[in-house]
Amino acid sequence: MAKTAGMSVLLPQISQAEQFFPNQQTFTVQQVMDLILKTRPGAPFPKTVDTLKSGSPSQNVTGIVSSMFATTEVIEKAAAAGANFIIVHEPTFYNHADETDWLKNDPVFQRKHELLTKHGIAVWRFHDYWHSHRPDGIYAGILQALNWSNYAEADNPRLLTLPAPVPLSQLITHAKDKLGIKQVRVVGDTSQTCKRVLLMVGASGGKSHITAIEKTKPDVILCGEASEWETPEYVRDARQQGQKLSLVVLGHIMSEAAGMEWLVSWLQPKVAGIKVSYIPSGNPFTYV
């Protein structure tokens, strides 16, 4: 259990138990993935999108960057910072499974691939494993950012009971402020009061949203992204039938980004010799 002087200076508040390789200062991409997977019961999952999208498992890691997306800008910033391993929550090549056969002759794909190769950057998706973490790493980060960690049910971080009812407009202002959201889309009445909040980040799908609404009977559902013909139409019908239920579409990226920022504090102690940093991909939309 010996600590090196250097490490205790770098990480004064980290216990030895959290250091998987206490004396290790260098890691390969595979070793970083392995030490993360060791924390996940049942890993590696037989079916998962969490695969290496670029780079080699055997390359030595010079620095780790966490982000929602490995955008062209995030790749360039990582390279400039001397990091060659980007851990992302979302796809790199514009489809959930990161299939690239159909993109082989696409100039945007080709240039992105060239950029990754030029800088020798590995990209690993960390989606299924991070959501399967207990607590779910994305929810842990977003609840912390919202200062709502104490309001979540112990066994269901998506269901929150606020200490007192607040107008939906106030809830929206809080979420926009804490999560850095420029604008949300609402189906509902912003003067409605809310106490029971269903928070479903990302794009979990209409069936998942609606089933959760049935079970938890919230005043409002805050989701990341929703197809227009699914949850928004369900909520519109519910309201036209007289039900008190609103929907707030936060935007997919900004609904989960705090969870990738939170990854830094979780991962850094496990790879003490490597700098782990968060580079926000940001939200590409403007609203006109």
Place this chain on the structure above:
Amino acid sequence: MAKTAGMSVLLPQISQAEQFFPNQQTFTVQQVMDLILKTRPGAPFPKTVDTLKSGSPSQNVTGIVSSMFATTEVIEKAAAAGANFIIVHEPTFYNHADETDWLKNDPVFQRKHELLTKHGIAVWRFHDYWHSHRPDGIYAGILQALNWSNYAEADNPRLLTLPAPVPLSQLITHAKDKLGIKQVRVVGDTSQTCKRVLLMVGASGGKSHITAIEKTKPDVILCGEASEWETPEYVRDARQQGQKLSLVVLGHIMSEAAGMEWLVSWLQPKVAGIKVSYIPSGNPFTYV
């Protein structure tokens, strides 16, 4: 080819050739669906979402309503207008295939089902057949609403060449004004000029958008709806690589609604004895 005096008064500009049942004043739901399917080569399609969601094929039609969605409000307005057949472009029960097994105990589904039953309303989805019409009925309507019919390629209504380059901001103002859109989301630069426009209404998916961008090399793609990890990220990467390409997300409903309004002028002459009208479902979102 005899015309009754009454019909020529009702429909002075409609040729007999357009009247499938020139002497017929009453129709069942099945007969209306049949006369529409007669216009589609290959119909009925072996696999289609265009099925009857409510009501009976044998019921007599008292009036036809066209809309994007059979919302609770659209159902009530149709019933109040004495119409018992709603033709919609999108699902009635919050999922593409209108599967209802999972919704059996859902109160919103139950009340909507009860409302349809109470008013004896048939709902038929007219999505695949309308898009397969030549011209695509949705594009015909939206191009007319935009006054862009003359700018579309003869064999591809999605590809438009404007008579002169215009700033994207001007293009957006035009689209919002003509289609009744409150707000759009943009990945790009609104001061960019555009001449070559790729218009892809609805939610045709990232692969479809990206493949079309590769083929047609537009200045801007206007789409209905897009998953954040697909087309928006592709366009963001393209722009960060220096490509002049913008994306405008119009919203799914308002990108197609004009095509369901256009259906009225197409269908009315075929069912001269029945009133066909358009009831907008509108866009449920507010922007905060």
